[in-house]
Amino acid sequence: MARGPSPQKRAADRRKRRRLADVVLERLGERYGHPTWAGPRVDAVSELILTILSQNTADTNSFRAFTALRERYASWDEVLAAPTDELEEVIRPGGLAPTKSRRIQHVLAEVHDMTGGTWDMGFLGEWPFEDARAWLTSLPGIGRKTASIVLLFNFGRPAMPVDTHVHRVAWRLGMFGRTTPLERAHDLLEEILTPEEMYPFHVELIRHGRDTCRAPRPICGLCPLTDACGYYADALRGRAPMAPVPRRRGEADAPPRYHDELIHGWTPPE
Numbered sequence: 001m002a003r004g005p006s007p008q009k010r011a012a013d014r015r016k017r018r019r020l021a022d023v024v025l026e027r028l029g030e031r032y033g034h035p036t037w038a039g040p041r042v043d044a045v046s047e048l049i050l051t052i053l054s055q056n057t058a059d060t061n062s063f064r065a066f067t068a069l070r071e072r073y074a075s076w077d078e079v080l081a082a083p084t085d086e087l088e089e090v091i092r093p094g095g096l097a098p099t100k101s102r103r104i105q106h107v108l109a110e111v112h113d114m115t116g117g118t119w120d121m122g123f124l125g126e127w128p129f130e131d132a133r134a135w136l137t138s139l140p141g142i143g144r145k146t147a148s149i150v151l152l153f154n155f156g157r158p159a160m161p162v163d164t165h166v167h168r169v170a171w172r173l174g175m176f177g178r179t180t181p182l183e184r185a186h187d188l189l190e191e192i193l194t195p196e197e198m199y200p201f202h203v204e205l206i207r208h209g210r211d212t213c214r215a216p217r218p219i220c221g222l223c224p225l226t227d228a229c230g231y232y233a234d235a236l237r238g239r240a241p242m243a244p245v246p247r248r249r250g251e252a253d254a255p256p257r258y259h260d261e262l263i264h265g266w267t268p269p270e
């Protein structure tokens with residue numbers, strides 16, 4: 001049977017992750033204005049449906065699909081009762097509409113049952129944390145990332161969502177390996193962050209992954225983390241690609257997408 005790392009190695013890795021987290025929180029905090037959680041950006045049901053729409057598609061598409069859905073239907077009851085092929089047509093801009101329309105109605109049916117038709121998911125802020133997360137991840141198509149987004153963004157609970165940007169910046173820095181599964185990455189980050197640090201850390205890494213530490217090539221010349229970054233050390237030795245610094249600073253700014261819009265106060269149409 002394969003043996004895992006020794007306790008000493010695990011402790012050293014954990015200390016390294018913590019040191020890197022300190023650097024990130026200080027320097028990216030300064031760059032991105034020390035984001036703090038100021039209450040839900042949308043209601044919890046909207047957050048769930050948004051994240052389903054955002055699966056395997058660009059944010060601009062899911063944003064468009066969500067807006068179309070809220071313009072077409074006046075309530076979640078209407079979305080639940082809609083003919084599935086009609087809902088599929090409405091959310092087609094979000095991609096994978098046949099799968100997502102069924103998934104949305106399954107999730108809404110579960111939420112309807114759990115809330116007695118009130119759509120008030122406040123229980124997720126009151127239940128023991130593990131119970132709340134287990135209920136969310138039991139919903140069809142809802143994984144650890146989506147559950148963490150709802151718990152963190154809607155209820156300020158200590159969950160650390162790891163999306164593709166967070167995972168990429170974290171592995172490049174050296175917080176875990178490039179092939180570390182997403183589920184494991186959630187555990188590795190949650191064990192070294194305090195509850196108050198999870199929101200700023202999440203937002204800062206997403207911003208950085210979009211603005212600077214991009215896929216497939218990061219613009220390390222614009223990054224304040226170079227002296228702490230394992231990827232940058234490899235890049236200096238010619239073992240990893242970097243993108244040149246754009247001639248005009250504006251070229252390095254990622255276009256706004258729905259996540260940014262939400263972070264900056266966008267609310268869905270009534």
Ligand code: SF4
Binds near residue numbers: 230
């Ligand atoms: S130095 Fe480069 S690879 Fe490292 S975090 Fe910054 S942009 Fe990403």
